[in-house]
Amino acid sequence: MTSAALNVSTLQDQLQALARREGILKWDLGASRSSSASVQVDRGQAKQLKAAQRSSITIRVWNQQGLVGITSTSDLSDSGLEKALMGAHQASCFGNPDDVPGFSPLATAPEPDLHRPIQDAQGIQCLLKQLLDAEQQLLDRHPAIGTLPYNAMNEGSSERIYMNSEGALRQAQRTQASVFLMARAEETGRKPRSGGAVRVALGSRDLDLSGCINEAAERTISHLNYQPIDTGRYLVCFTPEAFLDLIGSFSSMLNARAVLDGVSLSKADSIGHQLAVPFFNLTDNGLHPAHVGAMPFDGEGTPTRALPLIRGGCLESFLHSEATARHFGVDPTGHAGMGAKVSVGADWLEVSRSPSMTTGAEHLDHTTTRDCFVLIESLSALHAGVKASQGAFSLPFDGWLVRDGERISVEAATVAGDIRELLHSIVHLESKSVITHQGVSPHVWIDGLAITGEA
Amino acid sequence: MQSTLQKSPAGFNDLDPGHHPWRQRLDTLLNFGANAGADLVEVFLERTDHLGVLAEQDRITSVSPSFGMGAGIRVFRDGRDGFVSTNDLSDQGLKDALLQALAMLQLDASTLASTSGFDGLGTLRDYGISKNSWLDSTPDLNTITQRLLEGTQSLGKFGQHLDVRRGSFARDWQEVLVAASDGTFARDIRLHQSSGLSVLAADGEHRSSIARRYGSTDRPDDLCNWNVDASAQEVCDSAAKMLRADYVDGGQMPVVLANRFGGVIFHEACGHLLETTQVERGSTPFADSIGDSIAHSAVTAIDEGMSGGAFGSISMDDEGMEPQRTVLIENGILQCFLSDRAGEMRTGHARTGSGRRQSHGFAAASRMRNTYIAAGPHSINDLISSVDHGLYCKSMGAGSVGATGQFNFSVEEGYLIQNGELGQPVKGATLIGDAKEVMPRISMCADDLELAAGYCGSVSGSVFVTVGQPHVKVDSITVGGR
Incomplete structure (x- = not known):
């Protein structure tokens, strides 16, 4: 595709001039650009070939009362930029005086070097x-x-840009x-x-x-070769992929925004509380070498970093944006989006066992144990079956009933429980960590989970 | 510092061919594509304007406007297709996108023929001509924020133990222009607005969260007519009943599903499997079942895009075709599939005006519009009293269907049925099953059909839909619980 390249410093000058004209002293901008090609096939034939070029910007404006407004657009023309700035200015009249985001104090701090070499496309x-x-x-x-x-x-x-009226510029x-x-x-x-x-x-x-x-x-x-499973309570082993899906669905427990909004299971004073068994650790590590989608900074320009969330079973830190960090009196952690109300989200979760701690169930190994257990390979319908603000889940899964080492696939069953009880019912974390496309975890063993089957 | 970020040129700020030379530009583009040997070239142009507003407790906490434009160009050749989307609507940008799509199918300038078979665009069918003022007719921000704050205050008035009170509003305005080398040339303006209320109630260790969303299409002043108190009362009643509810015991049992959003069972369990997209993938068990009994004789199911104001209604689909009323199942017998342009080409099922997409970034696919089970002869009491031990699902949450036809959906508000009567409230239920087994078990339909607005995510993105049904009874289904 041929297209006029955008000069970032020109964009900065353009925005500065527009802002000056409108009497706007404080603004910031997040921009993204991506191009991709994809293919799908069907029984020996190409089914669909797709390519996409996308670009968008989000502008935030602080008005004279200090309130924030925002507008996003995919129209990067001069008129689009002007319309977005004006729209943000207008929206700032409705900014929330109780929760005003600011520039991240770390927006100009050194970035981590991610060592992610750019690869050529094959076509x-x-x-x-x-x-x-x-x-x-x-x-x-x-x-x-x-x-x-x-x-x-x-x-x-893809490309991400952050800049603000105080001269921060990241790309x-x-x-x-x-x-x-x-x-x-x-x-x-x-x-x-x-x-x-x-x-x-x-x-x-x-x-x-x-x-x-x-x-x-x-x-x-x-x-x-599948069979229905009897409804009952089982010793369950989650594969790393399944456990990361589950814990990720309840990440609002670890999210300062959700805490302040009252929709988290955690409270502002939950730091230091025992959330899980003592040998359980959880870190958000956006810098992990296997995290292919890593970016060196978040939507507010805060550098990405590894953040221990649960250590020795105790809640150690929340994920923060600039505004939530200011509320809690800590530094932003590099997990913010960009908005009038800034969202906060986990990046790349890493589950591990506390060093030198034993679990008391070292004999459990999903490849060798002779105990009867259910091995949950993958969970479905997390968007429907997880009630994050209540702690409850009831989810269809694919997996096996394993008896004396023999695996029988389970037909149409659900697993249900409460995440707080589950974290206290972990009986074992296997020693080998597995890297998945969404994080790192060993196989995780839980005792007494409710499973409903068709038998 | 230099960046490769794209910059679209100014201009072409609307898609009305009466004001901009779109006919000429599209004629040129389509002629080029057809000359290069494409069986069909389609251009989908789009302009959008979105507004999202959130109120929490007694404050407006987020106002998020966005706007954009873009094009999706699709080229067909021998049943295959190449699709390119771009934000660059300049002549060169569109031509580059077309060349890229052609190259995907090994078509380029070297394959140019002297004649294309393209006879020019037909007469513009402008469904948007009467809708040009709609965006300006929607409520202004002052009105929107005021209505949402009325909503959260109303929740406070009717609710107890509420930790969180939220009201939200979304307005999606879209102008589209569709042109294809078969002569299709059509324009439309769509307006979808939705408002919702949600609460989180907490008392000690007991918690319940309830949300309701109301949506309409093509009704600019809908927010002004929203009965905020009635909505808030409904949400608060549900939250109060579910706050101390026990978790349901799982197992096989009969269930009675309420009307309105209970229709998600048909949407997930069967509707998706009647899209030609699934026939193409080989992932529907009903591919060769036209004329066969696939459901209980009590079941007649319809998909249409024409109900006034319904969230899934459209004046034309995203391929420029007017919607139809499609009877999918009549008295248990499969009658028809939902089909789009590619579906017709690849499966032979005639188009039904069901080619839909979230935006220019997606190729259209066969998708549901307003989908519902028709009313039956029974009263709700007939259904409840026919169950000795089972579950009444008054309010449904989200659901999904997998590659094997196994579906699932969560129950937001449920009650046990004991000896033909409603009993205590229960929570944490998930219903799972597969269409082939469950459709014959929908044995009773009540006479109280109602529709509900929703969003459906699938191969061509998230689209506005309506689900619906009367109260229905399923003789046996797996209820996941604790």
Whole structure:
């Protein structure tokens, strides 16, 4: 695509001039730009090839009363920029005087060096060839695998900019690629089963395609022989992926914005409280080398950093924006978005065991233990089945009932509980940590979780 | 410091071909694409204006306007398609996007033919001509903020033990222009507005959170007509009943699903499986079932885009086709699939005006509009009294369906049914099942059909939909609980 490149210093000058004209002394801007190419295939044919170029800016303005307004746009023309600034100025009349965000005191602090080299794109035809080949390999793994109803391979680049009227200016670029394969298998007289896998990398050349094919095949084939499970309470082992999904859905427990809004299970004075068993640690580590989507700063320009959240089972810190950090009397942590009301979110969660602590259940290992347990491979419908403000969850899952080492896939079942009870019911964290596309965790064992099945 | 951030040129601030030379520009573009050997070229142009407002307790805490524009260009060749989206609406920007889409299908300048088969754009069908003033007719920010604060104050008036009171409003205005090399040339303006109230009630260790959202399309003054007190009363009543509710015991049992948003069961369990997108993927068990019984004979299900003011109603779909009333299932027999342009091309099912997308960033796909189970002959009491031990789901939460047709959805407000009568409130229920098994078990439909507004996320993004049904009874389903 040919397009006029935007000169950041020109944009800064433009905004400064517009702001001066309108009598606006304080403003900041977040901008993003991305381009991507993706392919989908269907039984040996290209199904859809897509490319996208997107750009957007968000402008915040502080008016003479010190209140904040915001406007976002994908129209980066001169008139679009002017309209956005004026819109933000108008919206500032409705700013909340009880909660005024400010510039991050760390917006000009040194950035971490993420060591994420920019990768060249291979091009869409190359992606197509690789995905067609991957699809064929997966279809060949088992006669029951008939289609890959969901599949995609993509590569792209993105850029983030933050600047403010006090001269802060940050800019970061990254590349990212991913492949997703979900196979559907069906045997005569049996229900269809599916399984999927995803891989991410800085560039499409680095994608672990064979690992993705193997995992998707193994997940699909291992569920072909299924049985209903009796409703009851079970010893449960969560795979790292499933546990990260679950703990991530309850991250409002660790979020200062949610605490101040009254929708968190935690209170402002919860720091230091025992949230989990003593051998449980949780860190938000946006700098982890495996975090492909890492950015060196957040929406307010605060540098990204590793932040211990739970240590030895005790709540040690909340995730913060500038405004929440000011309220709590701490530094912002690099987890903010950009808004009139600034959102706060976790980045890359890392679950670990406290060093030198034993769990009392060291014999539990999902590959060798002879105990009867349910191995939960993946959770579904987190958006529907998690009530984060109540602590409750009731979620469909894919997994196996494991007895004497033999795995039988579980048909149509749900797992339910309370996250606070769950964190205190962890009986074991396996010693080996697994890096997933969304974080790091070992297999996590919980005792006495309620499972509802069709038996 | 230099950046590669794109910058779109100024101009073309609306998509009305009467004011800007869009016909000529699109003619040129489509002719080029057709000449290069494409079977069909489609251009979707869009301009948007969004406003989101949030009130918490007795303060306005967020006012978030946004606006934008963009184009999605799709090229078909031998059943395959290439799609490119861009924010750059200049001549060069659009041509570059088209060239990129053509190149995806190995079409380029070297494949240019002397004749394209493109006979020029047809007469503009302008569904937006009577809607040009709609955006200006919507309430101003003063009115919006005032209504939301009335909402949160009303929650305070009716509720007890409320830690959090929230009111929210969203206004989505969209102007679209669709042009295709089959001559399609159509413009529309859409206006969706929704307002919602939510609370978090807490008393010691007991907690409940209840939310309700109300939405309409094409009614600029809808917020002014919102009965805030009635909405607040409904939310607070539910929160009070659920605050000390026990968690439901899981198991297999009959359930009675309330009307309005209870229709999410059909949407998730069956509706998605009747989109040609699923036929293309091989992920619907009903692909070869036209004319077969796939549901209980009590079930007739409809999808349409024409109910006045309903959230899923449209004057034209995102491929320029007028919506239809599509009977999906009649007395249990599968009649029809929902189809878009690609679906018709790849599966043979005729288009139904169901090609929808969230924005120019997505290619259209077959999607539901206003989808509901038709009313039956029974009273609600007939349904409840027919259950010895089961669950009454008065209010549903969100749901989803997977690649094998297994669906799930959460119950926000539930009550046990014992010996044919409603009993104590229960929470934490999730219903799961698969369409082939559950559809034949919807054995009774009441006579109280009502619709509810919702959002549906799928392959072409999040679109505005309506779900609906009368009260229905499912003879047996898995209720996940503790």
